[in-house]
Amino acid sequence: MDKTEKKNLQILACKVRMGAIEGVFNAKSGHPGGSLSAADLFTYLYFKEMNVDPKNAKDENRDRFVLSKGHCAPGLYAALALKGYFPLDELKKLRHIGAMLQGHPDMKGTPGVDMSTGSLGQGVSAACGMAIAGKLDQKNYRVYAILGDGEIEEGQVWEAAMFAGHHKLDNLCLIVDNNGLQIDGTVAEVGGPEPIDEKFRSFGFDVQIISGHDFDEIEKALNHAKTVKGKPSAIIAKTVKGKDVSFMENKVNWHGAAPNAEQYEVAMQDLNKVLSGLEAE
Amino acid sequence: MAEMVKKATRESYGMALAELGAEYPQVVVLDADLAEATKTGIFKKAYPDRFIDCGIAECNMVGVAAGLATCGKIPFATSFAMFSTGRAYEQVRNSVGYPHLNVKIVGSHAGISVGEDGATHQCNEDLALMRTIPGMVVLNPSDHYEMKAAVKAAIEHHGPVYIRLGRLAVESFNNSDDYKFEIGKGVTLRDGKDITIAATGLMVSRALEAVKTLAEQGINARLINIHTIKPIDRELILKAAKETGKIITVEEHNVIGGLGDAVCGVLSEEYPTPVIKIGVNDVYGHSGPAVDLLDEFGLNAAHIIEVTKKALGK
Numbered sequence: 309m310d311k312t313e314k315k316n317l318q319i320l321a322c323k324v325r326m327g328a329i330e331g332v333f334n335a336k337s338g339h340p341g342g343s344l345s346a347a348d349l350f351t352y353l354y355f356k357e358m359n360v361d362p363k364n365a366k367d368e369n370r371d372r373f374v375l376s377k378g379h380c381a382p383g384l385y386a387a388l389a390l391k392g393y394f395p396l397d398e399l400k401k402l403r404h405i406g407a408m409l410q411g412h413p414d415m416k417g418t419p420g421v422d423m424s425t426g427s428l429g430q431g432v433s434a435a436c437g438m439a440i441a442g443k444l445d446q447k448n449y450r451v452y453a454i455l456g457d458g459e460i461e462e463g464q465v466w467e468a469a470m471f472a473g474h475h476k477l478d479n480l481c482l483i484v485d486n487n488g489l490q491i492d493g494t495v496a497e498v499g500g501p502e503p504i505d506e507k508f509r510s511f512g513f514d515v516q517i518i519s520g521h522d523f524d525e526i527e528k529a530l531n532h533a534k535t536v537k538g539k540p541s542a543i544i545a546k547t548v549k550g551k552d553v554s555f556m557e558n559k560v561n562w563h564g565a566a567p568n569a570e571q572y573e574v575a576m577q578d579l580n581k582v583l584s585g586l587e588a589e
Numbered sequence: 590m591a592e593m594v595k596k597a598t599r600e601s602y603g604m605a606l607a608e609l610g611a612e613y614p615q616v617v618v619l620d621a622d623l624a625e626a627t628k629t630g631i632f633k634k635a636y637p638d639r640f641i642d643c644g645i646a647e648c649n650m651v652g653v654a655a656g657l658a659t660c661g662k663i664p665f666a667t668s669f670a671m672f673s674t675g676r677a678y679e680q681v682r683n684s685v686g687y688p689h690l691n692v693k694i695v696g697s698h699a700g701i702s703v704g705e706d707g708a709t710h711q712c713n714e715d716l717a718l719m720r721t722i723p724g725m726v727v728l729n730p731s732d733h734y735e736m737k738a739a740v741k742a743a744i745e746h747h748g749p750v751y752i753r754l755g756r757l758a759v760e761s762f763n764n765s766d767d768y769k770f771e772i773g774k775g776v777t778l779r780d781g782k783d784i785t786i787a788a789t790g791l792m793v794s795r796a797l798e799a800v801k802t803l804a805e806q807g808i809n810a811r812l813i814n815i816h817t818i819k820p821i822d823r824e825l826i827l828k829a830a831k832e833t834g835k836i837i838t839v840e841e842h843n844v845i846g847g848l849g850d851a852v853c854g855v856l857s858e859e860y861p862t863p864v865i866k867i868g869v870n871d872v873y874g875h876s877g878p879a880v881d882l883l884d885e886f887g888l889n890a891a892h893i894i895e896v897t898k899k900a901l902g903k
Contacts, residue, residue, distance in 0.1 A: 372659075414687075416688055416689060423688070424683070424688040426683070427683040430680055430684045431652075432652070433648070433652020433655070433680070433684070434652050434655045435656060436652070436653050437652065437654060437656020437657040437659070437660075439656075440653065441656065441659075441661075444662070464648045468652065468653075470644065470646065471644070471646065471649055471653065475641075
């Protein structure tokens, strides 16, 4: 990836983060921490990786994306808005009565959302269904899903993983947003999902561990995943929950809380600093 | 073709899928390691490439079905009713119902007529569970021909549908492959003015036996077959209430949440009428031969006759 392309992605990722904060602030509720940790992943998928077109959002040959950790909808919505699926202004109405943007992704009401999710563990099964449909129809699209590292405590994730491995769904790529935190504490304290890589490997996945904030590594991993035949892919993306908002980084209590007006100002200042730094380069 | 057959509705389901497979190439069938029992194996034999065995993982099966439906497939996600509607309830609710996907959830071995396997497998709650999901159509066909027609209707209906299948063989009374099945339209099997018996699924044939005997004894009971629990045929139920004054509901299901409650819901709002509910009285079943269990739980013609006479003071 050349420098300009990388910088453009970094700028977009920063705008995704701003959009997520804007949404959660205006909703006075929602999940900023995981939206920020997955922002670079959303950005790379929508602006570099996936074959999708907002003007033809239901194209049957498009790549699919499932946000299995549906609570990180603010981040996804920001990416979709920036991509052109709907106006950025919609973010300010997130979670409001009558709004297009529901608390968790709603495929019926929101352009660009391929699957309704929110109840943890369920999205990954739907992604398997999309992948096997692609095999049945001999289509070349790929299916991506982002899971939380807390989410994988759900048993259904492993039912789906066994299914994906057994059916050799090499058109499926799961990305675990491994930010290490869940609502009640660290994932190590609460549910103990580690070691994540060994688990997926034993279910028949090709597994890679990368930094989920490094676009070179994200690109390399997703490109490698496309070359894997006869196996699904799992990418364990090491991330920082609350990334780039100083007071949210690595803080459990910012999993599902909205900033107040003062905190919102600080968050936006932090992100603007990142943005101006990038633009000055 | 007109022929009386004695078949379990699960077999009719498997046959219907296999027969309709060519006409509807979008149909794919999923099972959770029960293809022999649920009779999806008949489809598997005819269309092995469109059959997906999900292993013993019903929650994932329902999610996979949802994903397939987003790509234009018409998946039939099949297992025992206990598992497809019970274990995977939340997956049906959130991954299928909420996005209103074109998934057919199928529950075989429903009710106590599972028999020997006992209470853990005797699902008397599936109709109640599926009824509570917004937009879900709930079908409980009563015999071979009705089941076959219902499967076709489910394919042609765009949106989530639940179909209940039975394990026990039942003598057909519709006796025609031309049987017309319309979702949401009950069928009057016998007219009568004294009282109405509203039955569903396996209990329809038993209620038919009861009304024949009652007629011989001078009691003219109306029999309506409510094959669609949701959306329920309000018009037919209200008409029966107005014309006969009393209704007895008969279902192989908990009296809480099934046909009886659906009928009461219609009547209490529009035309309060006494309703007597025959069903499983909020208890678990137990092991035993299916027919003996049905007798023990009062799900037979003799009990329907007894309740009817009592209701009429005879």
